[in-house]
Amino acid sequence: MPGVTHDDAPLLADLMPWSVAPLRLGRGWPTAPDPATLKARWSAFLRAEGAEREALFEPTRARTVHSAVPQLPGQPTGTERLARASGPCADPVRVLAAPFDEQWLIPDHRLIDAARPELWRVADGHQVFVVESAEGMPLLATSLPPTLRAGRIRPLYRRPGGAEPNLAPGLLEHLAGRLGHDLAALDVLAWALATARPDHTVPLTADPALWARGVRLGHRALWLLRRDGERPKLPGGRRPYVRAPLPARPLTVRYVPEEEALHIDEGRVSPVPQEAWDFTAGDVRVLESWFTARTAGPAAPGTLAAVTAVAWPQSWTSELLELITVLALLAEVRSQRAGLEFDTGITATDLRAADVLPPPEASRRPASILEHTEEGPAGQLTLL
Secondary structure (H helix, E strand, O other): OOOOOHHHOOEHHHHOOOOEOOOEOOOOOOEEOOHHHHHHHHHHHHHOOHHHHHHHHOOOOOOOOOOOOOOOOOOOOOOOOHHHOOOOOOOOEEEEEEOOEEEEEOOOHHHOOEOOHHHHHOOOOOOOEEEEEEEOEEEEEEOOOEOOOOOOEEEOEEEHHHEEEOOOOOHHHHHHHHHOOOOOHHHHHHHHHHHOOOOOEOOEOOOHHHHHHHHHHHHHHHHHHHOOOOOOOOOOOOOOEEEEOOOOOOOOEEEEHHHOEEEEOOEEEEOOOHHHHHOEEOOEEHHHHHHHHHHOOOOOOOOHHHOOOOOOOHHHHHHHHHHHHHHHHHHHHHHHHHOOOOOOOEOHHHHHHOOOOOOOHHHHOOOOOOOOOOEOHHHOEOOO
16 A cells, blocks of 8 residues: 555564463573483482482472472373472473574473463464564564573464464454455464564554465465475575584584585584574574584583483484575575565554554453363362
8 A cells, every 4th residue: 555654564463462481491491402411410309308309399489399389281291299209300392592493391380480381271283372572573483382482472273283373253254254255263373473573563454465475474484484285395506415424412503505514523514594693583693503502521420411411312313404494495484574565555554443453451361271181289270
């Protein structure tokens, strides 16, 4: 629409009203790049007793070994106080620990200062968590519970099973009427990924062709960010391979542009596109940050964080090759996104006139969900 600027674009906070603050772990040792390390840390924790166990736990004001804490929804963990705990380690779950860095977490509520149980109640194979960020991409999306320190988390669905989209009531119907065709909640999310600004406003268009272009680009980004379908691949001849074996305990990583090669000590991976190496989240190269999380020097002796993998596992090499591929393809999406200019054909004022905005206060609160019995502290029933 001529003369319309992005100044009246609606906020994502109004389009996706329900949000949750980031998780606050309180201690680093319940997260690691591999599940075996977490089970080893838990075993070391249980071997300690009394004051030694309490010191290993790293107590905070929110959590000590004497805290009475219920289970996380959907996670069958023990609920006795950690001072007396003796059971096996809860099966670690995959989480998004940092931008583009999938790690593992012991999903035990007793270990986490602020776990946001309302997120765990809606975490399933249908869910997409949107994380607000100001780091290169205004929004990140993941199918995994996000534990990274970033902005607010907005689940796409308010209930398990992909039920009740977390969208302003009436938004889907209004957009369908303006665009002339039905659309799904996932399409709105794809559009937001393609168009959201650093201030988390989302320009909406009434042009069906423009909408289709943005949604296609957003679905491409969504597929790469979630990595829960067919594995992404670069064209033949551009796929990264291990050209020289990686050492058991690598210490350094460097990029040689002339070779398009990633040197990991004496190991070598190529081809690695320059765009993948230069891909940043904030001021940090993603590949460097990912490598450092797996090779940083040992933590203080006598702490659980000092228990780490004894050698570089093959699974990390596979993850590294996939991450290089994802970053190279996302760099293309970034470039296309930067080259698109979207009009604000549907403004916040339009949505207010249509009674879509502001969203009702109830839509900013989590839905009341109790799909199964949740165990409270010491085996009591949790009442919601």
